[in-house]
Amino acid sequence: MKKENKSRFVLLGLLLQTPKSGYEIGEAIKRSTEHFWQESDASIYPMLKKLAKEGKVSATLSSVGKRKKIIYSITPQGRQEFYEWLKRAPEPDGRRYEFLLKFFFCTKEDHALLRSHLERRLREIDAALEEYKKLEEELKAVSSPRQYFWLESLRNGIAHAEVDQAWIEKQLGELCQCLMQ
Amino acid sequence: MKKENKSRFVLLGLLLQTPKSGYEIGEAIKRSTEHFWQESDASIYPMLKKLAKEGKVSATLSSVGKRKKIIYSITPQGRQEFYEWLKRAPEPDGRRYEFLLKFFFCTKEDHALLRSHLERRLREIDAALEEYKKLEEELKAVSSPRQYFWLESLRNGIAHAEVDQAWIEKQLGELCQCLMQ
């Protein structure tokens, strides 16, 4: 079976409730799915055009002052395609986690290197967690039938980040032990 | 900055200790890095050829009986490139987790669908965890200066899987509550 392009489903999904421009979709992704699904500009705009050509979304030009936006709305055909995807069993997706790969290839001799990688990563995770917690507070105030699902998928990301945080702290602890020996 | 092909580093890393054939590398990946880094045959063989052309690995023909293998060994230049990579700060890598994406787009009305997705995923995770635990026992018996790092990266994978397990069980619990209301 050929690999299908899944970017379309994020776009369709984000258009389910309110029409949006490409830029707004990009912003929405950053605020909501970024921790488990990313899209870049260079995927979003061409995909929206493609979806429009297929009749899955419709485009309307909106101009606020001299500023122009293309607002996309999902069509019934778009909804149908989206729900067909939603019903299908999600495929297990592999992850490629360069940080762990480096860790995997280290030995005790690399401990200076290891420490710096671990510490950097810990700071990144701490920063991400702070963002997530802020987002969580914001989301708690949102009223939508989807609010529960937004919150819980965010909490899944938080839980994963916390696992890494604890794991790294454990590794840093081990590293200290080694130095004292 | 251009995106670099990172497949090479897994191959070089796996050749650090013992020379291997492409097939053996594939097997090693399945037994060790599969949960945080995957490679397919169609990446491994061409990449080994490329590395050989660059002088990062050297190829020797080995025939056990009538069976032929190409055994690759890492060269000093290969080691150098590997350690330069190891020293560089790992880039944060995005993940694309279709399962969560579907969850994110669900509403309470989709609960039948949701239940089947959640239950299927739970079974997949349970199966993966069983594999991981088996691997963990095997690894405990291995004696290598790298054993610690192998074990701990596996445990990172186990911890992540357990987070998803708990998260899904929680969602399934919530789903039951909804049905009773």
Next chain:
DNA sequence: TGCTGCATGTAAACAGTTACATGATTAG
């Protein structure tokens, strides 16, 4: 004037997967 954010896109390059193709060996 220049910077940041809004807004949309294209071209080129590369990454990565799927499907296909081949053939030997070994265990049942």
Next chain:
DNA sequence: CTAATCATGTAACTGTTTACATGCAGCA
């Protein structure tokens, strides 16, 4: 004898990213 596993690869296709290109709006 046949299925599974060992073993190596290629071709075609798609996905994805990076870098580039453009221009308006608002503010300091």
